[in-house]
Amino acid sequence: MSEPRQSVSLTVNEERHDVTVPNRKHLADILREDLGFTGVHVGCEHGVCGACTVRIDGAITRSCLVFGVQADGAEIETIEYLSAQSETRDLVDTFVAENALQCGFCTPGMVISAAALLAETPDPTREEVRAYLSGNYCRCTGYQAIVDAVMMTAAGRRAAKGERA
Amino acid sequence: MSKQILRAPIGQSAPRERARRFATGRGRYTDDAASLRGLHAAFVRSPIARGDILEIDCDAARDMDGVVAVLTHADIAGRYRPWRAGNALLPEMKAPEQHALPPSRVNYVGEPLAMVVATSRALAEDAAEQVFADIDPLDAVADIETALAPDSPLIHEDCGSNLCVSLTSGNGKFGADFEDADLVIEDTLDFGRHTACPLETRSMLAEYDPGSEVLTLRISHQCPHQLQAELAKILGLGQHRLRVISEDVGGAYGLKQQLYQEDVLVCLAAMQTGRPVRFVADRLEAFASDNHAREHRVSARIAVRKDGRITGFELDDLFPIGAYPQYPRTSLGEGNHVLRMSAAGYDIADFRSRLRLLFQNKALIGHYRSVGHPVACAITEHMVDRAAAALGLAPETIRLRNFLSDDSYPRETPTGVHLHYLSQHACLDRLLADMDIAALRSEQAKLRGQGICRGIGIASFVELTGTGNGFYGPGGIDVSGQDGCTLKMEPSGHVRCMPSVTDQGQGTDTGIAQIVASVLGLEVADIRVLSGDSEITPHGGGAWASRGISTGGEAAWQAAQTLREQLLLVAGHLHQRDPATLELTEGHVVDASGAQITTISEVAHICYFRHDLLPDDMPTELMVTRHAVPRAQLFQATNGIQAAYVEVDTDTGFTRLLGHWVVHDGGTLINPKLVEEQIRGGVVQGLGAALLEEIRYDEDGQLLTATMADYLVPMASDVPDIQVSHVTSGTAEGALGAKGVGEAGVAGASGAVLNAVNDALGPFGATVRQMPISPRTVLTALRAAAASATTPPFEDAP
Amino acid sequence: MKPYPFEYTRVSSLEEAVTLLQREDEPRIIAGGQSLVPILAMRLAAPSRLIDIGGLSALRGIERRGDVLRIGALARHAEVMASAEVAEAVPLLARAISHVAHPAVRNRGTFGGSVCLADPAAELPAVCTALGATFEVFGSDGLRTIPAREFFLDIYETALAPDEILVAAQLPVACPKERFGFEEIARRHGDFAIVGLAVRARMEGTLFAELDLCFFGASPRPVLAQNAARAVIGQELTDETQQAAVSALTADLDPQEDAQADAEMRLHLAGVLLKRRLAEIAGKERQQ
Known part of the structure; x- marks a missing residue:
């Protein structure tokens, strides 16, 4: 049987891509192999590790748990784009400054998840940060620098807001 | 060597260049490398723990869509040298022969039985399911008691028992009663089996250029030089025609330190097909076949x-x-x-x-x-x-x-x-x-x-x-305990630094840049570290036993000292000063009073372009390699x-x-x-x-x-x-x-x-x-x- | 870890979905896909066609209809979690939902998907069973309803006919005298429970007038522990009634062995949860 395929239209990082893909190909592989967004990392392919987290239509999603055909018409944002946006750049800078990453393989997913947390909960406790990020596996850090970086970003944003007010 | 007080940026928490790259999605992990006409490998793995291989039928698999090659032991025998993991210092240790694919017996669940190479991983997996291995199951030795039992099956019949080696140590007599004791307590602890579980699974991409007979293996590994040396032996290639690149590695922790069958097999497949062959372990095969x-x-x-x-x-x-x-x-x-x-x-x-x-x-x-x-x-x-x-x-x-x-x-x-x-x-x-x-x-x-x-x-x-x-070498194991570092100062005064130690996120690169910057009076940003490529870095241990700074840093220190002396020699001549009175600080050559005499970049520039200003016998090389080994x-x-x-x-x-x-x-x-x-x-x-x-x-x-x-x-x-x-x-x-x-x-x-x-x-x-x-x-x-x-x-x- | 090849259709109506269900050899409905995609990736299933119902707006939404809260099968866990209606009308669900997976999965995983997967250790089937929810399903004969307590048959097995699709769940709105309890024991946050318990009680003063105890992870399906409940119903919680309830669990549960726990340990943990949740409910009443 020949490989069943469909053409899909994906808007990735504000740019539209029309690609024909096997039905069985998950979005993470399409982003990486067909479109070159290698900042999307594949760690487990069964939805446990969180490395492939991207934003689909504004909501964080594991791109290994979505087939490309399901994402037809969706707007997708990956770390390559999000890390350069003003809404997340401070978080990225703090991750680097606080050494909240070592091998870096979890980092794109971790940063995108942490950004979503801060969007939902601008003033989290350390426990809330840990709970929210507990779907993102990091084998290198002790998670502490990650929690520190998120807390410092939140504090920095509060301070910036205070200055403006 | 001139004894210097350690100075900044040593001791500072400098941020890592790699961290910036990683946090913006610009890592270059093995599977991120594109390959034209690239092929993907999948493996047929043993479903049982022990058994005799009667037949492996690959006919159906070879006919499937996208399949380029299906390899079994019969297809690769003679094209590589099997290996034995022994230690010459322990002749009594049993080191059974190991093959890239088993000739007759499987010995654990997940052991590769056959390799399928196809145009996509999905197609390779489809074909792998159509490889039919007829294996006669045998009783497995799966726990300590069974392994020790006198009548237990022998995993390696030529070894005579399931005991690989027995060693004793200490200054007392094992098993003897203790003297001078008011109380003796006995206990037993059981430690579960773990795996390092790096987030990036084992990944590799082999390319062979038959024109120059050069094999390039990109692989997520800690010790590229070790792998280069071992693969050269196993594949019969010159070490100078084998390049191992481990650029960014998504976690290793010892798991990516040794040789796996798949490392050899992707190389063999690349040499056979003349096309790039990629293997990225999925998580299921990682748990089954990783160390x-x-x-x-x-x-x-x-x-x-x-x-x-x-x-x-x-x-x-x-x-x-x-x-x-x-x-x-x-x-x-x-x-x-x-x-x-x-x-x-x-x-x-x-x-x-x-x-x-x-x-x-x-x-x-x-x-x-x-x-x-x-x-x-x-x-x-x-x-x-x-x-x-x-x-x-x-x-x-x-x-x-x-x-x-x-x-x-x-x-x-x-x-x-x-x-x-x-x-x-x-x-x-x-x-x-x-x-x-x-x-x-x-x-x-x-x-x-x-x-x-x-x-x-x-x-x-x-x-x-x-x-x-002293640990591996005398045992006949080519794992290097020394590490080297090459420094190349560009005419601009910036430095390319090529250490043999590798960085899987520890920050070794940054630490080494700090050491070099400290000695040369430069900023961390003036040093660009290129590690993990066996073609450009000196041969060394890589990453094992916490050696990145303790050994690799020492080599970088020595290389930087030599480069520093070279720069001071030239600067001393140009400015009629005794080099021993000069120092490198903040990008400048300074005298004992701290007064700036010239810039480092000016000295470097002269070394490359203005030999007319220097005596004929003055060495002007700004490329230095030093090796360090704990002695x-x-x-x-x-x-x-x-x-x-x-x-x-x-x-x-x-x-x-x-x-x-x-x-x-x-x-x-x-x-x-x-x-x-x-x-x-x-x-x-x-x-x-x-x-x-x-x-x-x-x-x-x-x-x-x-x-x-x-x-x-x-x-x-x-x-x-x-x-x-x-x-x-x-x-x-x-x-x-x-x-x-x-x-x-x-x-x-x-x-x-x-x-x-x-x-x-x-x-x-x-x-x-x-x-x-x-x-x-x-x-x-x-x-x-x-x-x-x-x-x-x-x-x-x- | 790549799935077998499959055909894929994103349907635009329930009728189209049902037609495909009837026509295909091995059809499989996909909604959020958060459980199905890994099953496919591991090649544990080989559907001939995925029927994507994700575009059916009729299956969306969370809406109060009199004394029931209707949750569309496609409601995402994140929507349930954020819903003020859910928090007010079905507090047991509000408590349970935060135990379901992690944020990125909750953004895509659906209420109906969790119900239809019928994982015996999952939270939502247990909540529906404890509350006596009703499921609306659509098939070739049109709409029908199935009580939650008759829906979950065995591990991954439900009362849905092969050509039926879950449309919505109707959960009874809590009344003032009702009290709820929820607890699960899992190795890590977001993992499936080793054992969990969802409780609905109607109190008359300090007496347990009604009591529904739904255990999950303790049997091949979410199970109402009726013998345990009978030991307490009509009575106050005392050491004796509590112990009687715990002892009765032997007759109620059919715990299985896995890596985390053997049957005996599961039964023991079920007893621990039962004691704790009943004590919490009874304790609050005594304070009032």
Whole structure:
């Protein structure tokens, strides 16, 4: 049987891509192999590790748990784009400054998840940060620098807001 | 060498260039490399633990869509040299022959049987399912008892038994009674099988250029030079025609340190097809075929006097290593560390240990961060705590009474390990202060009154870091204990730095840049580090045994000193000064008063473009390579101590981690922030080992933990904040005074948690003797204690 | 870890979905896919066609209809979690939902998907069973309803006919005298429970007038522990009634062995949860 395929239209990082893909190909592989967004990392392919987290239509999603055909018409944002946006750049800078990453393989997913947390909960406790990020596996850090970086970003944003007010 | 005071940026927490790249999605991990007309490999793996291969029928698979090649043993035999993992210093050690694909017998679930190469991974997997392997199943050897039983099946018939090797160590007579003992306590701990579980699975991409006969292997690996040397031998290629690139590596921890069958097979497939061949292990095959670690059953006896002095310690480690010793390092290291490092920090007159490596029909046991040390630490500290409890001593008291005294160094341990100095007393003092032990104990006592069961555990450890050349080389194993560093100053005065040590996130690159910048009076940003490419960097060890800074940094220091002297020589001539009076600072050559004479970039420029200004005999090379190897000692031993504070729910058996403290002696810290989180990361791996992680097989050798939903790794909410403090003591050699730090976190964490849980369970008379400490383990221990409590308490107490 | 090849259709009506269900050899409905995609990736299933119902707006939404809260099968876990209606009308669900997976999965995983997967250790089937919810299903004969307590048959097995699709769940709105309890024991946050318990009680003063105890992870399906409930119904919680309830669990549950726990440990943990949740409910009443 020949490989069943469909053409899909994906808007990735504000740019539209029309690609024909096997039905069985998950979005993470399409982003990486067909479109070159290698900042999307594949760690487990069964939805446990969180490395492939991207934003689909504004909501964080594991791109290994979505087939490309399901994402037809969706707007997708990956770390390559999000890390350069003003809404997340401070978080990225703090991750680097606080050494909240070592091998870096979890980092794109971790940063995108942490950004979503801060969007939902601008003033989290350390426990809330840990709970929210507990779907993102990091084998290198002790998670502490990650929690520190998120807390410092939140504090920095509060301070910036205070200055403006 | 001119002795310089260490200066900035050494000691500063400089951010990492790689971190910036990674956090913006610009990592260059192996599978990120595109390849034109690239092929993908999938493997047919053994579904059973032991059996004879009758036939492998690949006809249907070869006809499938997209399939380019299907390889079995018959297709590759003669095109590579099989290997044996032995050690020339241990001729009695059994080293059965290992093949890239098995000729006649499978020996563990997940062992590759056949390789399919196709135009996509999905198509390769489709075809792999159409390879029909007819295997006659045989009884598997899947547990320690079976492996030891005299009538058990032989995994390697030519080896005569399932015992790979047996070793003893120490200064006493193994098995003899202890003299000078008021009390002898015996116990046995079981350590579960783990795996390092890096987030990036093993990944590789081989390309062969038949024109130049050059094979390039991109691979997620810690030791590219080692792999280059081994693959050259196995594939019959010149080492100069084999390039191994490990640029960005998504976690390794020892798992990506050795040779796997797939490494050889992708190279063979690339050479056969003339096309790039890629293999990225999926998570299922990672659990089945990656190196595992740490399965031990350790029995120990500790002899103490009433005054709390430990007079004897005996340890017997049964260490099942899987179907073969791991090539090329063998699986000895882990057991060897248990054999030699247990109780290494205690002054014990009569210490003996025995180690037996056993074959089993399971995946191979290799190295995992802190190789053996966590086991050595846990068994030692468990026995010390048991002795303390029996004598009514506080855990810190018995340790203080038995630590090697601070004025007794340098010295040798009873197992022959050279100790330059250990700062155990200072570390313990600092730990007790950091954790405020008195306040913690009073809180613990108060909560016990409310039915809340908390425990405090301490675990002290001695670790070997920065291993030198004396370990593998004399054993006939081509694993380099030396490391090199090449510096190339560009005409602009900027530096390209090519160390042989590699960086999987530790920050080694940055630490080395800091060292080079410090010596040359430059900024970190002026140094560009290019590591992980065997074609451009000097041959060296790579990443193992916490050597990145302790050995690699030393090489960089020496190279930078040479380059500095060269620059000063030229500058001295140009400005009519004695080079010995000049210094490099802030991008300038300065004199003794600090006055700026010229810029480094000007000197570099002259060295490349203005030889007319220099005497003919003046050397002007600004490219320097230096190698460093620890010579004064085989290993650089250092030490640390950890404490855990836990709460055990005695109804459910669940253990919650409330606090964790580490005090470690890493010598000079080049970049404190990198050191601290690296230690914390190690601690979390140890916490996983203590409470969550276990690779499980059933009695037939079937793998039960095949996914990340089964193999439980610690996530952010499973671990507490971890306080890290440092004690700094000197080293035997080297200008920097840096010791290894990468493995300290793992070494003591699980032992501290074990002791904390047992402290919590103490009032119930229960003792946990198994890791991971699952809720089931705790409930079982509590039930056993309740059952035996029908006998009057303290009847069997000393 | 790549799935077998499959055909794929994103349907635009329930009728189209049902037609495909009837026509295909091995059809499989996909909604959020958060459980199905890993099953496919591991090649544990080989559907001939995935029927994507994700575009059916009729299956969306969370809406109060009199004394029931209607949750569309496609309601995402994140929507349920954020819903003020859910928090007010079905507090048991509000408590349970935060235990379901992790944020990125909750953004895509659906209420109906969790119900139809019928994982015996999952939270939502247990909540529906405890509350006596009703499921609206659509098939070739049109709409029908199935009580939640008759829906879950065995591990991954439901009362849905092969050509039926879950449309919505109707959960009864809590009344003032009702009290709820929820607890699960899992190795890590977001993991499937070793054992969990969802409780609905109607209190008359300190007496348990009605009591529904739904255990999950303790049997091959979510199970109402009726013997345990009978030991307490009509009475106050005392050491004796509590112990009687715990003892009765032996007759109610059919615990299985896995890596985390054997049957005996599961039963023990179920007893621990039962004691704790009943004590919590009874304790609050005594304070009032």
